[in-house]
Amino acid sequence: MSDDSSNALFEPKIIGFLCIWCAYAGADKAGSSQEPYPPNLQIIRVTCSGRVDPQFVLSCFQNGADGVMIMACHPGDCHYKEGNCRALQRQRMLLRILRQFGIEEQRCRLEYISANEGGKFREVVTDTVENLKKLGKLRHALPLDPVLSAAAGNHPASP
Amino acid sequence: MKIGIYLCGCGSMISEKICFEDVREAVGSFPDQPYLTVVDFICSGEGRTAFIEELKRERPERVVVAACSPRDHEATFRHCLSEAGINPYLLQMVNIREQIAWVTSSRKEATQKTIGMLRGAFYRVRLQVPLDVMTLEVCTDVLVIGAGPAGIKSALTLAEAGRRVTLVERTPSIGGLPMLFEETFPNLECSACMLEPAMMDVLHGEHSKQIELLTLAEVVEVKGSYGNFQVTVRQQARHVSQSGCISCGQCAAVCPALRSDGRKAIDFASDVSLPHVPFLDEKACLRSKGESCQICQDSCPAGAVALGQFGLTQSLELQFGAIVVAIGAGLYDAARLNGLGIATSSDVYDALQFQQMLSLIGPSAGEIVSKGGQAPASIAIVHCAGSLDQEHIAYCSGICCRYAIAFSHQILTRLPDCRITHYHRELVTPGKHSSELLNKLKEEGRVEFRRYENIRELALMPAVEMVVLCNAVVPSDAAGQLAALMDVPLDGDGFFQELHGQLDACQSFVKGIYPVGACREPMDIPTAVNEGTAAAALVLAGLRPGRKLEIEPVHAEVEADRCSGCRLCVTVCPYRAIAFDDENKKAMVNALLCRGCGACVSACPAAAIRGHGYSDHQIMAEIRGLLK
Structure with a gap:
């Protein structure tokens, strides 16, 4: 897999968790301005960045993502008061866990995007794609470890 | 599928x-x-x-x-x-x-x-699974706590719309702090003249039947949630029947005991208090000292005085759909302003004490007199007393400069030769009419304005004969306890916290509880009054007779079997929507209060909370689909 990193054609797969109030609106704003950015980011809409369970991020790496972005309201702007602060705490904790799996910190990025920051959204996505291209494909995909997958799936089978 | x-x-x-x-x-x-x-x-x-x-x-x-x-x-x-x-x-x-x-x-x-x-x-x-909007029967009666301008206006608006309102006031009379103000900024309007019509509307107006006023009363317990609050109000006996009293004052005339403000133990709260019915201050009454005095009861020509309830309080169990909190604010304790050197050589009054002095019905009948009995030749008005001060209160209280300028006009009317110095950190007079008085003072040049950085500098200023402090506006002493019993969060300064400071300023984080007026931020009378009206509108829009309350189906739910009782969810919920069942040691989400943020869902270590409409495995499935 390591030769992928030197491959200029490597296109990282990125999953973004965007809170509906600020960051998702910021991504929409980037859309309205109709200026292109790389297509590597696929967005999952969440009510709040505080909803991003660390297991979601681990699951992304288990399933082959090269990077994860958590995009939140700016500190103090959270629609739910402090969900973004929890997202920050969890991301910091995640970085330590990911390091232990040999997954680089740059692969899990948290950014604050306001509803008006379409430009910032575009820049951050572009920058992340470039960084991940340099970093190459995820070398140490999280194993589908029985413990982890049990944790990830420990809800009852039916929704 | x-x-x-x-x-x-x-x-x-x-x-x-x-x-x-x-x-x-x-x-x-x-x-x-x-x-x-x-x-x-x-x-x-x-x-x-x-x-x-x-x-x-x-x-x-x-x-x-x-x-x-x-x-x-x-x-x-x-x-x-x-x-x-x-x-x-x-x-x-x-x-x-x-x-x-x-x-x-x-x-x-x-x-x-x-x-x-x-x-x-x-x-x-x-x-994804079908989700249904659940509905709930609600009570549309409203509790308004605090009968200052904001509470009065809220109650009147609600009553006019046909709602039954209970207005709870802890003092014996209504009107709140502004009733102490002889003349209010920006127009030097008499506050009693301004507020009295609204107060009379509460007592005797067209819709007053819709309003139950409970004076000398405090909320002591709040249970339930939006649409169905169960509230306990404790009321001290007034000992004078409001319907029977003819306001003659005979009871006060014969009463042999005095209360701390110099009035009789049984007396009106003030000469302009409404309802204009005396009340008995039990602590001051001779009966509290074991004597059997009942001269007030015996001398009342209307038979309105009844001492049978002496020492007793009444507990009322009431049901409401929503609660408007309008308990106002207090003043920062001047005693904490150490190093106020200017104060040591002269008479010092805080803003409310000085208002009392200016009041035509106050102890000096509106005359400005020092403790020695003379008219002061010089007065220092200290703005920002405790405000904008990292050692005391960091924020600007916003209203002080405006009433301080009104003070100057009132002093100059009474004592034209008095030398007045305004000491201020900042001079703030927002509002379209508020600069007029200030400009007039500056044009006339009769008043000096001096800026200071640290309140200790005032020790070095020329001695004056009287000092008036414009103390920082701080939360009411009742805010903490009331917030705790309603489980409503306060902000870092102790004011009621808004759901959103700009868009939802009159709503708390707890659905159905609306903090308005100076209890959520220092503010002037018109703003407080507007907030009272705004809260009434929110209540009217949310709770309508004959309409059930709809519960948004995108909410969290605890699966009791999986809940370990750790209470982490209770801690992370910003809306106090999760209660803990002590008997079964399980958390329970009140779907009505939940706003579906999912903080608890991702925090639960036992994965025992399901986020309807955004569950873990729906999101996990989306992740897998995106990465296939």
């Missing part, structure tokens, strides 16, 4: 950038063979009709709409599902316009991304 996928071309906005034929082919390989239909301008009237008609024909069990942002039209398409007889929560949207067509240069890449995101939505929507 039959799944319908609908693509909107949005004119050429989307269809030009994404190859729908390639998408169709890729979708053909999805499990369960979903059908795919292209509807151009699906949000338009025509598009919606075609969409609904096909939904009725095809009867899909789940629906994916790939179009513009769900922020634009998710509600529209949910509505379409409802019209077609499909549960609206069985819809998932994919934003292929803002997030793909408009921002991807290559048609091939845009098409690939569309297929990926459709697959994510497809895997997710399969796990």
Whole structure:
């Protein structure tokens, strides 16, 4: 897999968790301005960045993502008061866990995007794609470890 | 499972950038063979009709709409599902316009991304379940706590709309702090003249039958939630019947005991207090010292004095749908302003004490006299006394400069030769009329304005004969206890915290509880009055007789079997929506209060909380779909 990193054609797969109030609106704003950015980011809409369970991020790496972005309201702007602060705490904790799996910190990025920051959204996505291209494909995909997958799936089978 | 996928071309906005034929082919390989239909301008009237008609024909069990942002039209398409007889929560949207067509240069890449995101939505929507809006019977009566201008205005507005209101006031009379003000800024209007009509409306107005006023009363317990609060109010006996009293003052005239403000133990709260009915201060009454005095009762010509309830309080159990909190604010304790050197050599008054002195019905009948009995030749008015001071109160109290300037005018009217110096850190007079008085003072040049940085500097200033402090406005001493019993958060300064400081300033984090006026931020009378009216509007819009309250189905729910009772969820919920059942050691979400943020769902270490509409495995399925 390591030769992928030197491959200029490597296109990282990125999953973004965007809170509906600020960051998702910021991504929409980037859309309205109709200026292109790389297509590597696929967005999952969440009510709040505080909803991003660390297991979601681990699951992304288990399933082959090269990077994860958590995009939140700016500190103090959270629609739910402090969900973004929890997202920050969890991301910091995640970085330590990911390091232990040999997954680089740059692969899990948290950014604050306001509803008006379409430009910032575009820049951050572009920058992340470039960084991940340099970093190459995820070398140490999280194993589908029985413990982890049990944790990830420990809800009852039916929704 | 039959799944319908609908693509909107949005004119050429989307269809030009994404190859729908390639998408169709890729979708053909999805499990369960979903059908795919292209509807151009699906949000338009025509598009919606075609969409609904096909939904009725095809009867899909789940629906994916790939179009513009769900922020634009998710509600529209949910509505379409409802019209077609499909549960609206069985819809998932994919934003292929803002997030793909408009921002991807290559048609091939845009098409690939569309297929990926459709697959994510497809895997997710399969796990979505029908959600139903639950409804709840509600009580539409309203509790208003605090009978200052904000509370009065709120109660009157609600009463006029036909609501039953209980107005609870802890003092013997209504009107609040402004009633102490002889003349208010910006027009030097007499506050009693200004407020009295509204107060009379509460007591005797057209809608006063709708308002039950409980004076000398405090809220001591609040249970339940929006629509159904159970409130206990404790009321001290007034010992004078409000309906029987003829306001003659005979009881006070004969009473042999004095209370701390110099009035009789049984007396009016003030000469202008409303309701204008005396009350008995039990602590001051001779009966509290074991004597059997009942001269007031014996001498009342209307038989309105009754001492039978002496030492007793009454507990009232009441039911309300909503609570307006309008308990006002207090003043920062001047004793904490150490190093106020200017104070040591002269008479010092805080703003309310000075108001009392200016009051025509105050102890000096409106004359400005020092403790030695003379008219002061010089007065220092100290603005920002405790405000804008990192050692005391960091914020600007916002109203002090304006009343301080009104003070100057009042002093100069009474003592034209008095030398007045305003000491201020900042001079703040917002509002379209508020600068007029200040400009007039400056033009006349009769008053000196001096800026200071640290209040200790005032020790070095020339001695004056009287000092008036414009103390920082701080939360009422009752705020902490009341907030605790309603479980409503206060902000870092101790004021009631707003749901959103700009857009939802009159709502607390707890649904159905509306903090208004100076209890949420220092503010002037008109703003407080407006907030009282605003809260009334929110109550009227939210709770309507004959209409049940709808509970948003996107909320969290605890699976009791899995709950370990750790209470982490209780801690993370910003809306106090999670209660703990001490008996069974389980957490329980009140769906009515939950706003569906999901903080508890992701915090629960036992994965015992399900987020309806955004569950863990729906999101996990979306992740897997996106990365397939």
